[in-house]
Amino acid sequence: MTAAFIKRAAVGAAGAVSFAGAAAAQTLDEQINAGFASATGWFVNLIFAPFPGTSFPWIVAWLVTAATIFTIYFGFIQFRVIKHSIQLVKGDYSDPNDAGEVSHFQALATALSGTVGLGNIAGVAVAVGIGGPGATFWMILAGLLGMASKFTECTLGVKYRNEYPDGTVSGGPMYYMTKGFAERGMPGGKVLAVLFAIFCILGSFGGGNMFQANQAHQQLAGILGDYPGWITGVIFAAIVFAVIVGGIKSIAQVTEKIVPFMGILYVGSALLIILMNIGNIGWAFGQIFAGAFTSSGIAGGAVGALIQGFKRAAFSNEAGVGSAAIAHSAVRTKEPITEGFVSLLEPFIDTVVICTMTALVIIFTQQLVVDAETGMYLLNDNGTIQTVTGASGVGLTSAAFASAFSWFPYVLGLAVILFAFSTMISWSYYGLKAWTYLFGEGKGKELTFKLIFCLFVIIGAAASLGPVIDFSDAAIFAMAVVNIIGLYVLMPIVKQEVNSYLARLKSGEIRKFK
Amino acid sequence: MVDTFIAAYDGSEAAGRAVDFAVKRAKAGKARLLVVHVLEWSPYSFLTQEELAERHKRRNQELDRAAKAVLDPLKAKLKDSGIEIETAIKYGHVAETLCDMAKAEGAAQIFIGRTGSSSLMDRIFGSVAGSLAQIAPVPCTIVP
Structure with a gap:
């Protein structure tokens, strides 16, 4: 037991998997990697510190507790209003005279293209690879609870956004913390806003950038053969530079248009593979439920599955992190709460649908090696579950899909690169908003941020997965620490909005236009 | 009760002919003429984060330009x-928006020009005048 605990602490606290065969000897890559790991280690350790005497990271408890509190405080809002949410997205309640403004659908689609990314493909494989099938159960639960967090932050994001005289908008936690706290007569809003902005900038360099570049490189190296990461980095950085500095919108527009179709293709293929292996359905769900509550041989037992599931869900759908509040704030609506209703679909689509598809494909195609004698999963030297092909991360997902369609890794490769790219573009915007909040608007200041952002693309592609994923998680979760404090303080305001809106909806004061 | 005629206008030559014809008919029938300029727009299109933030500003610019340059x-x-x-000036799918306008205004007729293009693209996807003729709630005059 103790041995398992130590093993779990060593692997789990960092939540990392070293990518098999990735860190081939390249001196430049190795230098970048070592320098990066030593510079960020303390920050990672702080964020992922476990509760004393356990291996349970406090940050995971922090996120799930918040999601649970919001779920209860708003009376399971995510299940009550989902039909209304869909009507809002369809535009049933949109005033035709507002045509030409940002619609609910557009705000949701853009926010989704920022969150649907490698978390859904690679992150889930990491979770299932360490936590076993049981992680899927906890991931879905975290996704469902996260809908309430997302609802809270996006409502506030719209309500307290800044609208400038020229008609552009800026919103997000920085603004609702400053303005909302002042409105409630609470001190500290400004301090939290500044802290959030700092973490948001780090997050935009980490999960929104380096992790994406890193996994895109792994995917490319898997298809083209191994080559130094910095080459991918430089190419990606050049394209990102062309878009965010050069203002070549067409590249971003093309990506934005392809990403939704890639998402549909991905889910469609996953469903097809599940159907092809439908005979495994009883066994697969048995594994998911059994693994969620009992030890299936993985490091840390059921708790290990829970930690992995919760962590990956939070990293993938970003509920409670605050980034979505920036993304959703541009919608044109008289009722901020409507954007909250729409935004709660995001964790559902991202985690409950897309992430679950990845997990199911890995489980259904039996990528995880089971010890025939004990019925437990076999562990390899890293403490992760032995896979059929030995792959982990995006490689595991790729292998699972390839077991059904041998050509799928090429499609997946394209999907990974596009998802990575669209996530980078979205996060460059979130980071920029935080940057301008701290330093003020201005061409020179914005350019500085954008150049640093491009530099991190190169670092991310060159470093190996372990340190990158640690730092990415840590930076994004640090945003959640600050953001959720703000949400606790401001949730009564959201409650007023909900009650008022739902009453008017019931009385017929808010009517459909279609 | 005075009849209302709707004429679709986008600044093109064909649309100009449609408006000229509509003016003649309106004069003869003592009707009021409503000239509508529709800016093609779908609430389901995909925009980047930056485009979202600037959408309201751009919309105002587009409306301004349409009024000054077209109408x-x-x-x-x-x-x-x-x-x-x-x-x-309206935003939306051109044919559908014209139909909605016709219903809302209780219009008696819609006038629209056509370019007479018979390119492969038009044959596959149809033209605005063609789809309007199919869905219009009131008589629709297509002016060549």
């Missing part, structure tokens, strides 16, 4: 036509 010259030209002319 103002037409109004000046029709000043002495002797009939009552109103203009409107």
Whole structure:
């Protein structure tokens, strides 16, 4: 037991998997990697510190507790209003005279293209690879609870956004913390806003950038053969530079248009593979439920599955992190709460649908090696579950899909690169908003941020997965620490909005236009 | 009760012919003429984060440009036509928006020009005039 605990602490606290065969000897890559790991280690350790005497990271408890509190405080809002949410997205309640403004659908689609990314493909494989099938159960639960967090932050994001005289908008936690706290007569809003902005900038360099570049490189190296990461980095950085500095919108527009179709293709293929292996359905769900509550041989037992599931869900759908509040704030609506209703679909689509598809494909195609004698999963030297092909991360997902369609890794490769790219573009915007909040608007200041952002693309592609994923998680979760404090303080305001809106909806004061 | 005629106008030559024809019919029938300029727009299109933030500003610019470059010259030209002319700028799917306008205004007729293009693309995807003819709730005159 103790041995398992130590093993779990060593692997789990960092939540990392070293990518098999990735860190081939390249001196430049190795230098970048070592320098990066030593510079960020303390920050990672702080964020992922476990509760004393356990291996349970406090940050995971922090996120799930918040999601649970919001779920209860708003009376399971995510299940009550989902039909209304869909009507809002369809535009049933949109005033035709507002045509030409940002619609609910557009705000949701853009926010989704920022969150649907490698978390859904690679992150889930990491979770299932360490936590076993049981992680899927906890991931879905975290996704469902996260809908309430997302609802809270996006409502506030719209309500307290800044609208400038020229008609552009800026919103997000920085603004609702400053303005909302002042409105409630609470001190500290400004301090939290500044802290959030700092973490948001780090997050935009980490999960929104380096992790994406890193996994895109792994995917490319898997298809083209191994080559130094910095080459991918430089190419990606050049394209990102062309878009965010050069203002070549067409590249971003093309990506934005392809990403939704890639998402549909991905889910469609996953469903097809599940159907092809439908005979495994009883066994697969048995594994998911059994693994969620009992030890299936993985490091840390059921708790290990829970930690992995919760962590990956939070990293993938970003509920409670605050980034979505920036993304959703541009919608044109008289009722901020409507954007909250729409935004709660995001964790559902991202985690409950897309992430679950990845997990199911890995489980259904039996990528995880089971010890025939004990019925437990076999562990390899890293403490992760032995896979059929030995792959982990995006490689595991790729292998699972390839077991059904041998050509799928090429499609997946394209999907990974596009998802990575669209996530980078979205996060460059979130980071920029935080940057301008701290330093003020201005061409020179914005350019500085954008150049640093491009530099991190190169670092991310060159470093190996372990340190990158640690730092990415840590930076994004640090945003959640600050953001959720703000949400606790401001949730009564959201409650007023909900009650008022739902009453008017019931009385017929808010009517459909279609 | 005065009849309302709707004419679709986008600044093109074909649309100009449609408006000229509509003016003649309106004069003969003592009708009021509503000239509508529709800016193609779908609430389901995909925009980048930056485009979202700037959308309201861009919309105002687009409306301003449409009024100045498309409708103002037409109004000046029709000043002495002797009939009552109103203009409107709308966002949306062109044919559907014209139909919605016709219903909302209780219009008697819609006038629209056509380019007469028979390219492969038009044959596959149809033209605005073609789809309007199919879905219009009121008689629809397509002016060649």
